[in-house]
Amino acid sequence: MLVWGVFHLSKHGTGATFRCSAPKFPTEDPNYRILQPRRSRFTHYNFYLRDETLGPMVMRVASFFPFQTTYYFNGHSFIEQELNRNKIGFRKNDNVFLAVDDTAALQADADRLTGEGIAKRLDYWTLVLGAKFSKRERGEMNLHRFYAVNQIEYCRNFIFKRHFPVHRIFERPCEIGLWRLTAHKISEIFGVRVTKKLKGKLNTTLEQIEHGHHIFRAYFQHAFVKQYEKFSTFLRNEICSNNLSDFRLKEGLEHLAAARTRFLAITDRFATFQAQALNVHVEFPLLQRLALPITVGTATFPGIKIHDTRMIRLMEVLLHGGTTIGGWTAKQIHDAVLTAFQLSATRYELNQLRYDLRKMKAHGLIERDGKRYAYRLTGKGTKVALTFVLFHQRLCGPLANSLFHHQPNSDARPNSKLEAASHKADAPIRNIIQLLEAA
Numbered sequence: 001m002l003v004w005g006v007f008h009l010s011k012h013g014t015g016a017t018f019r020c021s022a023p024k025f026p027t028e029d030p031n032y033r034i035l036q037p038r039r040s041r042f043t044h045y046n047f048y049l050r051d052e053t054l055g056p057m058v059m060r061v062a063s064f065f066p067f068q069t070t071y072y073f074n075g076h077s078f079i080e081q082e083l084n085r086n087k088i089g090f091r092k093n094d095n096v097f098l099a100v101d102d103t104a105a106l107q108a109d110a111d112r113l114t115g116e117g118i119a120k121r122l123d124y125w126t127l128v129l130g131a132k133f134s135k136r137e138r139g140e141m142n143l144h145r146f147y148a149v150n151q152i153e154y155c156r157n158f159i160f161k162r163h164f165p166v167h168r169i170f171e172r173p174c175e176i177g178l179w180r181l182t183a184h185k186i187s188e189i190f191g192v193r194v195t196k197k198l199k200g201k202l203n204t205t206l207e208q209i210e211h212g213h214h215i216f217r218a219y220f221q222h223a224f225v226k227q228y229e230k231f232s233t234f235l236r237n238e239i240c241s242n243n244l245s246d247f248r249l250k251e252g253l254e255h256l257a258a259a260r261t262r263f264l265a266i267t268d269r270f271a272t273f274q275a276q277a278l279n280v281h282v283e284f285p286l287l288q289r290l291a292l293p294i295t296v297g298t299a300t301f302p303g304i305k306i307h308d309t310r311m312i313r314l315m316e317v318l319l320h321g322g323t324t325i326g327g328w329t330a331k332q333i334h335d336a337v338l339t340a341f342q343l344s345a346t347r348y349e350l351n352q353l354r355y356d357l358r359k360m361k362a363h364g365l366i367e368r369d370g371k372r373y374a375y376r377l378t379g380k381g382t383k384v385a386l387t388f389v390l391f392h393q394r395l396c397g398p399l400a401n402s403l404f405h406h407q408p409n410s411d412a413r414p415n416s417k418l419e420a421a422s423h424k425a426d427a428p429i430r431n432i433i434q435l436l437e438a439a
Helices: 075-085 103-111 115-129 135-141 163-180 183-190 253-278 284-291 309-319 330-341 350-362 379-404 417-438
Strands: 002-008 013-021 034-042 044-051 055-062 069-073 090-093 096-100 152-159 201-209 213-221 223-230 234-241 294-296 299-301 366-368 374-377
Touching: 013 055, 044 115, 055 075, 055 115, 069 075, 069 115, 075 090, 075 096, 075 103, 096 103, 115 253, 152 253, 163 201, 163 213, 163 223, 163 234, 163 253, 163 379, 183 201, 183 213, 183 223, 183 253, 223 253, 234 253, 253 379, 284 379, 299 350, 309 330, 309 350, 309 374, 309 379, 330 350, 350 366, 374 379
Parallel strands: none
Antiparallel strands: 002 044, 013 034, 044 055, 055 069, 090 096, 152 234, 201 213, 213 223, 223 234, 294 299, 366 374
């Protein structure tokens, strides 16, 4: 074993300790004192270690009773130590294994990282560098050690051969996730039922770190699942929890396997949701079926056409409806449509909205929340809404604007790949239109 170094930090840190105070009223024992748990600022000692099993790690020891000890280590370092011990070749950068000679051995080494094995190494370093007590003190205070998981991260990597598909795939889930990853869906991904007593965060964000690096996050109470690009060819889904009780898990280190199983299921559901959202195609037979009238019971409802501006606006608002768990009422949807598109109540009346909602419900695109008159998109409705909205935003809108409002200069050399592609497509489209006019 090798100790890298010992550093005494003069900067105080906050930790759990006890406060000793005299009782307010006199007692029979003049030495009687009251111990009250509290958090205070005091000196901590940091030890930077290289363990023969866990690899590089940091040990933080409090200088006040009960001398709380905190450890920080990375499971990838443990796997690296095991691969070196078994003489298996690999290539690793930061916390990513870029290549390995035996993938089965890599998984087997990861499975050997158990709570019992970790506790054994922590006991050793706590005994060597932690607070010392005499035999009499240990007998009088009944001292024992207990290790709990304060923060844990678990990741799943999707590995590609080239950077191009990773970047494109990451852009699309960020765009769709901000629309479609509602509070109801977040609760399904984390496997916890949402109630009115829920405390903590329940939202999605897109953060930009230095050098243009983006991270998509979905928060749930004291945990979050995030997605980001890693080394150009890795797409990483990672879940971080600061309180395992949010998932009804025990915090003891011996329950690490249960946390791993739960987090594996969460990352799997998150990846499944994105796969379903990305599996959206412009299926023209579907558009044709939606455009036809439909009969439900004795009532006949007209079809939904892709050029219907009212339906496009309504679908876009419903896709953005991530703040309401139990669905939106007709009045809430109406107010949202008027606000989002700056419409007046006379131009788009509430009765017109109710007519559009009945039409979408007849086609199976929305559903009611139980017996309440509150509506949300179904699974089919989500795919149809994404198809309609993305068709207008990504294809129909830019193409129509290019044809009728902005004629690109043939001598221009745009830097953007999208503009260059649009530039090349403009001339053939105009030739087709001229041929149709001549015919």
